[in-house]
Amino acid sequence: MADFLEAERVGTDDTTKGGNKSRSGAAAIVEAMHASGIEYVFGYSGGGTGSLIHEIATTGMKNMNARTEIAGAWMSYGFNRIKGRAASACLFHCVGILHASAAALAAKTDSTPLILSYVSLDSALDLREGLQDSTEVFHAMKPLAKYARKLVVADDAPLSIRQAVIAASTGRPGSAVLDFAFQVLVDNTTCAVEPLTLPEPPAASAATIDKIIQAIRKAKRPIILAGAGVQHALGAEQLREFAEAANIPVVSTSWGGRGLLADSHPLYAGVMGSFGWVGANTIAQEADLWITIGTSFSQMTTGAWNLAKPAEIVQIDIDPNQLGKIFQPSLGVVGDAKVVLEQLTDAVAQLNPPLTDEATATARRKDVAQSQQEWREYLGRLSAEGGNPINQYHVLKKMSDILPKGTIVVGDSGGQAYMLYRAFQYSESTPMIVGGRYQSLGAGLSIAAGAKLADPEKTVVCYHGDGGFYYDAMELSTLAERKIKVIVIIDNNHCLYANRQGMTLWGIQNPWVDMPKDVDLVALAKAQGVDGEKVTDAADIGPAIERALAAEGSYIIDVWTDPETRIKRAFRDVIPILTDRKPEQGVERHMSPPLEGSWPN
Incomplete structure (x- = not known):
């Protein structure tokens, strides 16, 4: 049905209005993207996206298809964090947009510019139980976004791109969601497109x-x-x-x-x-x-x-x-x-x-x-011994010593990220491109890829956990295909680290926190065209990082680390469990701590 509607509608009207040439809604949308400063489109093909992808590919817009929708969204997230504005956008089919919902909420929560667009069915099918009916999808996505609009008229499409870029980029940045009904892409419009200049940021009096x-x-x-x-x-x-x-x-x-x-x-x-x-x-x-x-x-x-x-x-x-x-x-x-x-x-x-x-x-x-x-003395004591299994703080010390100044280090969500952003030593001012408020497991590799695309001259490292790596490992094939170099260092302690520590302290038996030891992550990487090595001896960490830096393409280092390393908090007299409450409030209240006032001293 959708293909038939496209064949019937495209190119049926070459009239002009007010001096503006008539073109398809898809052409107008991409024209508006160019005019609004969007440099890159990340996406995944499906359903009615074809006409938009055609316009993107034939008008000089840089573009890339990830292996999944969520990976594409995280790539755009990383790209925009480097650029400081909505310099990229995402395009998905309506069935796939829900896969990107975690990135939408993360962008809203962590103040990251992000534009997620998707193509839904022609609205003529809304009452007819069409294949891949998506009438409820917009209502699911809207609460996750700073700005959300459903478009059913081609004349509104260019304006929606403009408004989405402004909303995502200005004030407190966040996510913008655009739902294009299929007819918006194939119907014609003479709506004008203006170049967008973002407003000057506000100053104090x-x-x-x-x-x-x-x-x-x-x-x-x-x-x-x-x-x-x-x-x-x-x-x-x-x-x-x-x-x-x-x-x-x-x-x-x-x-x-x-x-x-x-x-x-x-x-x-x-x-x-x-x-x-x-x-x-x-x-x-x-x-x-x-x-x-x-x-x-x-x-x-x-x-x-x-x-x-x-x-x-x-x-x-x-x-x-x-x-x-x-x-x-x-x-x-x-x-x-x-x-x-x-x-x-x-x-x-x-x-x-x-x-x-x-x-x-x-x-x-x-x-x-x-x-x-x-701090240096304390960190020195934490990181001095390599250990067997390998001490994570020792790994971070080697990374700090060997990686070039200004290296962008991306920590995937998990216990290893808390250690990373505490103990990695920044030798010069460096962009921070992740937010810890709602970043889900398996975001790190794709965010790192987006950052590399935005700043190709920088060394980019993804410091991953083994649990998170299972989410986005397939994006290694994207890196190989597109010749994007990201160094992936896996803190492989064969468990969901933060969960394991907390559950153990509570006395909870939870076998779900254990990860397999017999999976060859390096072989998985090589099967996708990415070289790498496994490190089980602390003495091999430095040489492995040197080889990764010298490699022509992406490189994975699977470091077998100690699951017993403690993430010690930096507050005295505080029980180190999720909510860090003081001992007198009782262990049993850690998941719902009583707070006296808005911020009790």
């Missing part, structure tokens, strides 16, 4: 900047708490300039803010939160002012709200709904992280006398140096 400066002047121990919002705004350089101009220590959130500054920067006090540095948590809790930029004060960042906060907090965020969401800040500021940081740096440069005197600046840097030294 001069009066607000002055209030922040005055708050810093009054404080004796201020810190900057930088989160994912600074990464989203591509504001790492502006963060460094402001911190140096004001001589204020910086702590980052444990996932989203990692890589904003080099770990050795003289003002970087470390990672705050459950999987952070003890010294950074101490500096944060001893501060009398937090200048927070682009953080939502999540469970992981605050140790489930056990961390003591100061009375004075300036909260800067692009999303007004974040301001005062959990507690009342002293000053809430709506603004783009990069823009506001530039404003603050300019304001500090004009001050006379300077914002921070030399003695105070020296003392603050000394505190930071102590935090860094304590």
Whole structure:
């Protein structure tokens, strides 16, 4: 039926209207993609997608078909995180879009620009039980997205692309879902397409900047708490300039803010939160002012709200709904992280006398140096021994020592990612392209592939768990086919690590956390055209990484690691289970902890 409708409709009307040439809705959609700054389309063929794929392929739009819809969505996610906007889009058939639903929710939750489009049946079939009837699909996808529209008229199609790019890219970024009924692609339209220029990101008022400066002047121990919002705004350089101009220590959130500054920067006090540095948590809790930029004060960042906060907090965020969401800040500021940081740096440069005197600046840097030294010594003890099975911290130390500066490291969801973003040593400012709030297992490899496509000159490494690797291993064939080089290092402890630790501490017998030992992951990779090796001796880790770097294409390193390695939290007197509650609240309440107030101190 759908093929018949396409044959009947395409090319039946060459008229013009208002000087605009008539063309198919599919042609208008792709024209709008080009005009809206979309550079790449990831997708999966099916059903009525043919006319759109034809326009994509014949108009110079870069495109790639992944092995599954969810992999294509995660590739677009990674691509857009590097670009800082909706620079790519996805195209699927209606049956396949639900496979990408996890990425849609992750993008909305983790503030990532993502456009998911799909083709549903001709709406004439809505009441007729058509094959692959998808009338309910849009209602399932809409709650997962920041922006969602169902299109039934070809004239609306170009506008929907424009609105989706704006919604996904501006304010707090998120996912946009477009449902194109089949007739939209094959009917003709004369609707004009305009080039899209995204609006300028919002700045703070001069009066607000002055209030922040005055708050810093009054404080004796201020810190900057930088989160994912600074990464989203591509504001790492502006963060460094402001911190140096004001001589204020910086702590980052444990996932989203990692890589904003080099770990050795003289003002970087470390990672705050459950999987952070003890010294950074101490500096944060001893501060009398937090200048927070682009953080939502999540469970992981605050140790489930056990961390003591100061009375004075300036909260800067692009999303007004974040301001005062959990507690009342002293000053809430709506603004783009990069823009506001530039404003603050300019304001500090004009001050006379300077914002921070030399003695105070020296003392603050000394505190930071102590935090860094304590962390290096602790990490040194964790990573010194290779072990048998191999100690994961030793693997991360070798990665830090050998991988080139600026390597983009992508951790798949799981226990290994918590260790990665805590212990991997960033030697220079580096993009963070994953969010830990809703990233599902099996996202890492595809996100890494998208990042490599967006920044081909960078070395990109996916640090995978064996559990997650079973989800996306088939994308190795995509890497081989497209000649995309990603180094995949598998933390293969033959279990679902985070689950195994938690269940064991609860005394729960759960055989589902165990993974097989007799699967040859390297052979699986080689069958798909990707070379690699298995490492069971710690002495072989460094040479294996060197061989991976020298390889022409993608390379897999299957490292057999220790399932007993503990992910120790960075808070004292907190039971290290999912919600990190204090002991007096009882082990039995960890899954539904009682909270006294919005953030009890």
